[in-house]
Amino acid sequence: MLASLLIANRGEIACRIIRTARRLGIRTVAVYSDADAQALHVAMADDAVRIGPAPVRDSYLLGDRIIAAARDTGAQAIHPGYGFLSENAQFAQAVIDAGLIWVGPDPASITAMGLKDAAKALMADAGVPVTPGYLGDNQDPDHLADQAAAIGYPVLIKAVAGGGGKGMRLVERPADFADALLSCQREAASSFGNAHVLIEKYIERPRHIEVQVFGDRHGNIVHLFERDCSLQRRHQKVIEEAPAPGMDGATRDALCAAAVRAARAVDYVGAGTIEFIADASEGLRADRIWFMEMNTRLQVEHPVTEAITGQDLVEWQLRVASGEPLPRAQADLSITGWAMEARLYAEDPAKGFLPSIGRLDAFDLGDSVRVDTGVGQGATISPFYDPMIAKLIAHGDSRDAARTALAAALDRSVVWPLRTNAGFLVQALRHADFAAGDIDTGLIAREGEALMPATLPSEPTLAQAAARVGGAGALAGFRLNAAPQRQARVLVDGQPGDVAIDAPLAPAAGAIGPAPLARTLVTEQGRSWQVTPWRAAISGAAAAGDGAILAPMPGRIIAVSVASGDKVTKGQKLVTLEAMKMEHGLSAPFDGIVKDMPHDEGAQVQEGTLLARIVAEDAA
Template identity: 50%
Template structure:
């Protein structure tokens, strides 16, 4: 099979849409953006060669409308569709509808997506392929007594999970047998509401643990290779915060075994295009190597793919397009060993001090680092500013640093974030900086319980404290004065700060994100 992709529709929005469009430009492939009413003026829409409106503001009225998106692709003369991540990216019916329309779907085969969309089916397939899996039990169709017995058999603590979907929804951790039935009922309600499927299973919960994933690729000739691993242990509410490559948690023996298990998983699925095999890494016992267990296969490009690109010097989106066109993969040996270390931080418009409440509205100004951090990569759907909508994920940007060492990458990334210009919304910037500078992280000891041991509210407190607060308050007061002066249309001819009583200072009261008031007096 050989196909030429000349015009690609990106069935997504924000930073991933912009990132795919940039690669297409380097390859000479025209792009089509689809956009909701809320994204009419978004940066990714302006980047594309062609744009098509697809409906209302909510995802259900726009980016989740597979029929409308396929129609847009046909209308715009696209010959291929890239789903990005999220929305319809792991929807087998959408992938099939793209193919049925005579278009190329840039991703795995629909049957692979369907098989991996069920975590229960995925565990069965992986166990048959010899990939280690955690003890588990299916809960569908069981009465209360049988559910209790099944989870007792798995052992405590246990994790109750939705078979469909992810993102932390439909999940409960149970440590006490008396809490089982209530937890199962709550997880089932949440899974049914989020995914339209209340099917649950339980597996042994290992904590503290680490999350390590392997990037795999398959082609149409049956070849499956890996592009090394990433570690994603730093999570809050099952959402990744900081990712890195290579993993600091693996010894050479475990690393080789992990890569081989991931390739075995891909081969068992007849995998085509990009995918990620996620594993849970249990703590080592004594002087032995840590054990690892299969968690799931993400049948799409991952949010954190830039760290892999950084350490291998590869463009994974370009490789996706090549494979979708019928191209062959490089041999495993040609991929080579990782070069240096890369770390990615997810900058969100959210307030860690308020339970990570989203910060919605206009981001008036946004820029990462300065001349000293020119090498830091920033993937964002906001070009210097924009609107963070209540309808979508509040991610502002992914910020990626690559250096010769892990410590160097951490310092570079923390420095770029600390010097970032972010005006208009509260973000998790301070939490990211303090985490990157934390001894646990720098020593490679940070695991899935990091944000349980370290209070996110304390990590997310303003980076400016002590006597520096007064200087920043003074700078902010003068900035307000300059803005007011620049927009003054009535007394432009009067000198700034004019007073009938010359000795009287100008005064302003400013309130910081924590609610503290700062009174500033100044005179020109």
């Protein structure tokens, strides 16, 4: 077994790896940027090394600094986690060349599966079914448009070096192809350094199903069954589960056998995931499931596989990296129960899921389900990294047991003052179609409005809070044989709110919920609000005038589509802001003239910065 391990990552995955390493008696070394100096993974590790400023390009993506940190601290091996350098073959080779152990597949395997077009050709040769599409080298826009027309709309444009939903565009009609191609290529070049794309036939009722595979250096390769990751928003996984709903034994056997063939085709070692797309229009059938790509690393959603198999996949990784054979043979692996995982993000569904940045003054996810997190109360969520703050994983005897347990845990979660997607996740878990297992990747897009959580607490909850904190109140009427009803006015997150209460108004008697504060914090469907006594005068910053386009969060301007003096129409894109690893297009609120355009491409701006101002044509 390894003696010491450097984790080349941050957040919840770094903490999760440290926990297993500690159980196995392995000394751990963390690396951190300036933004993560006080992070949980730094505190948990036996040693920690600063590797640079906050931006990932100046810290977590600098392989030479990470290797130097391993050498300086006497670490024997490097575990890359997921994201960052985890699927970078050059970094893997550099680790090996430095005389260190790489906890991952061979660089040749990463290279073979790293480009989607080459991987699909390899899989086809190995007898693994692949999705119809264009994988050629000709990247001329007109040629790609012709290929899309030949495949038949709708199509997907996908970056060959992409992953995690980035570098992917759905195009439903020929008129939209050119703009979608340009946007996809720009994002691919920015995120992966490679603008090359492929085109796939878009499956109308798709399910995203993946198989966990594992190989060792003794010629053994096994699968640990499938996961369903079909519940997605903008191609990003939201809720994952194992096993897949509606999967019969014969289809499972065929799917998992294909995944093992795929892994053998590249002599795979370590943890990997073979991702498939299924046409679910007639249920899950082996002849309607096709290979999409392989992720040559541990997946974010690996805990659901751990839950149903009883195996620790990080332990498997460390044992394989130490030269040991796989801990279990295929015949020793089986499925027990059902597991679901939800990704909790610091983002506000009411504001288009924009990231929510700042300090976590209250943070309590309870202990009823497994919680993997890299933050604690008092931590700061910065704009430099992915806004996922935790994963909640529930395991039960049945799908419904796991689903209801996960929804209940999210319902009780307390996060404040940052906003999270907890309420959205609760609504999704309790949606009738999801509850019935009738899912596909388009469910959230179709049911978006129905999944939006309440923006205010319910009246009973608010009434309870008002009775606790006290506030301006007046007799609103009376009922026979009952206490008089009062109309209370309180502030809910600083905004006035009126509610009828039966209890007498009184000073606050303590907080509602598990995170006591000086003011009452109420939580409902995973969202928290601060309720304070009403004040007669409420002051606030003046709202920006009509036509002022302000930055919704800190970020970098990556595209300026208009210039001062240009005539624009309502909905026309003005500026594209890159923040939290996502592009956000900002558009004209009405027809008019561009009056101000103060920033150029490449400018870094703070939240609330004026990006553009539009005025009516007669006022220009």
